[in-house]
Amino acid sequence: MTRLTANDFDPEVLKLFDQYVHGQLDRRGFLAQAGRYAVGGATATSLLAALSPSFAAQMIAPTDARIKASFVEFPSPNGYGTLRGYLVEPAKVTAKLPVLLVVHENRGLNPHIEDIARRIALDGFIAFAPDALFPLGGYPGDEDKARELFAKLDQTKTRADFAEAARIATTLPHASGKVGVVGFCWGGGIANYLATAAPQISAAVPFYGQQPPASEVAKIKIPLLIHDAEKDERVRAGWPAYETALKANKVDYQYFVYPGAEHGFNNDTTPRYDAANAKLAWQRTMDFFKAKLAG
Structure with a gap:
């Protein structure tokens, strides 16, 4: 087919x-x-x-012998009370590793984002992917229901939970103390937000995410790698103001627009997936984190 x-x-x-x-x-x-x-x-x-997404085929199986994956819970005094996430690391860890905080789209921690976390572990990082929907029961297994639940979240508390997740990432047993964040769609917006609000974050990669208010950009002291899709008029409309603020505040950033790509082009569970552009963006992302989180 x-x-x-x-x-x-x-x-x-x-x-x-x-x-x-x-x-x-x-x-x-x-x-x-x-x-x-x-x-x-x-x-x-x-x-x-x-x-709509199809999760039938995943790139890295949850039982892949090269990784160790589990769901973990932590107290979240700044948010809803308990933070739950998917923690994946290489099966054999011989040295402390950087952690990548993985922030999902506006459907919670679905199978696609779990797969992304496993791919990250195979690239030599620890991946920690919190589920924003956990306070409402977690990802419900249905994308429509997930979107409905997402609208019920207290976004202030949810942002606080992800800031707390950044702090937790520095305390994980095999963590080096260096933390990056990569987010997609809603998660791209959270990656931009954490760049302004979480001092534990050392590098951020938003994929087609909402930009922070220009007034917050002065708080960004870390390097950014920003991915947008050429045909994503909604997200790209916010870029000129963001770019102006980034330049005014001398933020270290790289910006890539992927030709012919639609919003969500990295998500390989939907027809909007663009294999060539996704491969390039992913390679740039991994190279960026390896450079910025080394040491």
């Missing part, structure tokens, strides 16, 4: 899907508007199903 890509969908359908994913359209609204673009026997419902 041929895998669908973003090119198989009308650009307007992709825009509607982006609005749906980010809460600007509900399911009924998406179906009502997407129907006009359904051709060749397709329906609005089948378009939504085709665009």
